[in-house]
Amino acid sequence: MNCLHLTVRLGDEALHPVHRAICEGAPIERELLFQANPEGDRAALLFYIEGDHEAYEALLADTDQVESYDLVPAAGGCYAYVRETPRPADEVFYDAFDLGGVVLVPPVAFRPDRTMRLTVVGETEPLEAVVGTMEADERVRVDIDGVESRPGPSRAGRIGGGDLTGRQREALGAAWAAGYYEVPREGSVADVADALGVAESTAATHLRKAEARLVGRVVGE
Known part of the structure; x- marks a missing residue:
């Protein structure tokens, strides 16, 4: 079993509108995704946001693909339960983690430098398939930042205080x-x-x- 720490660099088409706004200076310090569940042609997602939760709510309200949301204020930010219609550019990530044999370790960090930072655990071949699926999409670039021989918390969770x-x-x-x-x-x-x-x-x-x-x-x- 291996644990891969990945940075996924997102091109213009791959950037989610909310993530794009954060990259362009919206007052959000951190956006962490804890779970994303596809439901047919819809998806349900759970985020934790550090920063101005009212500004984040405005971003959700202005994003066409977001169908509904619920926010729960928390110290320094809020939790956001979001239902949306995935874009074609999002499908590469759902496809990659639908291959089986791997576990995505939450949270996934969406960073203001147009990247996603995530950790995945599994055997060598399934991990290679996940990375290969993402790398085959010209809208993203995948960097392997580290490999460990045992599972552990995601780097986003470590830095964000997940433990x-x-x-x-x-x-x-x-x-x-x-x-x-x-x-x-x-x-x-x-x-x-x-x-x-x-x-x-x-x-x-x-x-x-x-x-x-x-x-x-x-x-x-």
Whole structure:
């Protein structure tokens, strides 16, 4: 079994209209896709968005292929459940992961440099078939960024904090809201503790562990 870390570079035709708007400066810091399920000629998708959720909702409303959506606000952004009609340019990705024998490890990161970053796990031949299917489409280019011999979290999940505990994520959210990460710092560990309803020492421990995991993922990438 191998684990491939891939960067898919998207040409103009392959860019989804929402992704294009983010690449062109919409106030969205991160767009992560956790699941995409085709349903005949429709698809249902679950995203997590970091940034201005009202701006993201406006992008969805202005995109013809999006038929409906539901947004659930979360710390720093929102979850988005989207139903849409896939474009012909999207079919290469659905075809690639419909081949069988591979697992797409969520999330997939849509980045402002016109790329998708994703991780797939499987045996050698099915993985080669997935990469080959995508590479056969002139609208995209696939770069293999790394190969591991055992499965693990996607790089998008690592960088985005996908392996943090719920309490660690709450601590980071409270610290961000309090201005703890502003320069100069505006909030304190005491503010985080008050928001969580715990002792300062407990809040400090949550923050240290969360920060250590995030920094380790980035430095060790």
